[in-house]
Amino acid sequence: MFGKIFRNIAIAGLLASSVLGSPASAFERTDKGNVIVFGGRQAIPVLDPHVRYDWSTRMLQQAVYDALVKYEGNPADIKPWLAEKWETSADGKTWTFHLVKTAKFHNGDPVNAEAIRYSFERGLKVNKGVAWMLKDFMAPEGIKVVDDYTVQFDLKAPYAPFLSFLPWWYIVNPAEVKAHEVDGDYGQKWLTDHAAGSGPFKLGRWEPNVLYEVESVENYWKGWPQGNNRPAGVIFKIIREPAAQKAALQRGEADIVEGLTPDDYVQIARAKGIAIEDHKGMTTFGIKFNTQKGPTADINLRKAIAYAMDYDALIQVYNGAASLETSPLPDAMKGFVSVPGIPRKDLAKAKEYLAKSGYANGGITLPYVHVAGLEEARRIGLVLLDSLKPLNINVEIKPEQWPNMVANGSKVETAPAMTSVYTTPVSTDPDAVAYQYHKNSWGQYFAMMFYDNPQVSEMIDKARGSSNWDERAKLYADIQTQIVADQPEVFGMLQNRRWARRDYLQGFQFSPVRFTGEVDLYPLWVKAE
């Protein structure tokens, strides 16, 4: 039956293509040079750097804006960017940044201390997006222009992670933003699909839900690492389905894609002209227990589940492109320690803990909630289901839409017993992960275990307020050990970050601190045949 259908359609297609068909080029060539095409699943509804910051948004923000400092390399280091150097006061409360004098916005205005002050003030006053990173420790009045190229931040209290957040605070041109303000909105409406930055690219076409184009700035103040090979621009094309992404890459309609399935990566790696970027990331996967309500409030039951879990199967779900967590912190993070005795499959121990729990004979059904459509999370649910059978615990696998999962997970009463959660830390500072286990984080999706250990919260507070790294390192080691002992989740694995690209695309630089799918577009270039 299908053969006939396909034959009919093939004939129709043949007729159409004989008239119309012309193969697509490998990468897009324009009269200005090569344009790299990035195929990604996630649209960019709002580009304003102080309003939103998911992975696709931040990728384009980083292309058109600069920040005082920038994350580069693996492990991720903080490199000077708009700031050429900086110093901190002895009490850790005053940070002074000295700016480069050559940086210019795209309209030619200089990037000076006032632009820095305005941008930080804007971020804090708009109170969206990145504001949470600094708002508790810095007031707009605490930002001072010392001279044209020196800016000073006076913090309310010492805050060790301060510098680690600055790469995500992009600098906007105050003159341009003020010119487009409507009813005191700090230019929010205009910056939704316009840019006022100084980055290596300026904004080109902006076709919501279709494509977003950036064009390279020829005389970018920082220069281009690839010299004359710099691309004319990059098009971020929205391709939602993994199958369509794969097809676009194979056909040469995209030069790099980010959202293939684990099986697709294995398959496409064998294709000619395709290279796979496969790097150990910082995205952790955990099965978060509701530690406050229901059966999983019982630590012995949580331990039993953690020891019954088949961890090898987690790696198999990703066809080997993952590594097991040995701590709540990812290994690429400063202050990481591998916690001895972190549970691995041990059925005898699992049964021991179960016997000590209030459910000695099992006989319970626990829900496992995952994001609907996320195949890997569903398969991990199947692994869990199999793993808990020997304990006579049944698992009900429940797919949920992401907004519903977040809403349910924000309250103890509605949070499920087990939820699969992937978390990518915003910075390389250990506080970015440790704070997820602070009681203040309750209500956030990554804290839906509602973990409450006052001793851990106290250590976290102490560590983020200290400017002595040795002291902090010791505290974070203790924090990691204690969290593992309390077992608020099944510590799963670190899924590798992967992209499939055409082999002529050069300059790809991985940095684990970037979000899923996010790529630094600045060093990319096309190697001509």
Add this chain to the structure above:
Amino acid sequence: MLTFAFRKLLTLVGTMIGIAALTFLITNVAPGDPARLVAGPNATEDMVATIRSEYGLDKSLPEQFSVYMGDLARGDLGTSIVTTRPVLEEVMRYAPATLELVFVAMFLGIIVGVPLGMLSAVYKDGPLDHVTRIFSISGVALPAFWFGIILQLMFAVDLGWLPVSGRLPLVTRPPEFYTGLLLVDSLISGRFSTFWTSLQHIILPAIVLSFPCLASILRVNRAEMIEVLQSDYIVAARAHGIASYRIVALYALKNAMLPTLAMIGLRFGWMLGSTVLVETVFDWPGIGLYAVSSALSSDFKPVVGVTLMIGFFFIVANTLVDLAYAWIDPRLRRA
């Protein structure tokens, strides 16, 4: 006839209000917190509250509903919390792409469905009839997303004849805006190469979208043709020795087309709704794709806006069919 048309218009307004009320309530009682979602993963409570108050989500549901219906009466569909843009502006931006896809799919459905229906009636129970039966069952049964991906793999990846997705090649600038329909605008602007490339892009999604419609048209047309071909005036025409092809094409088809036209009217509204899946597979930037991305982000106002728009076209198409019928058959005006 005027009274009949006026009655239909009143029904249309009433139905639109019903759709707006129902969709608004369903989307708002569904779980999910759009403000928290938009605020981002680490947002503090006061950041979430800022967004809630900006979009009036801090008000009670009856208050939100009365504000929404008041705005709606003034032609304001509200603002999307995700894109921060007015919904009406966005619906207008995406609607031409969807309408173009639906028009082309409808065209394909008619030019393939009607002749095949006619031929399968003429050669009833013959091999052609059996083949078209399988064809039409498949048309109704095949899931659009699966069929779309298969066509992409075949014609875009393996054979390389047609593009995978989108409306135009990436570096091709759209033609000047007249109607928003690229095929029409490119012809008006005299950009024939853009016309060809946009035609290439629309072929696969249009085939997928037209397949179920084509199947329905085919089946309805076949059934009507069989009935008409057995009627007395056709028998009389045959007795007069009129050539078969003239009987079928001139006398039978005309009468058999009436129910087919009704089916085409109904299918137009159905197709608008079906674009949701097809547009997602082919990244076709229309209202279907807009509705899906909004629904997945719990962005309610665009969902209500798109539902209203689809409902509007659906009702208009049905009303036009009703009016056409009433015009043809005066008995219906009194019904």
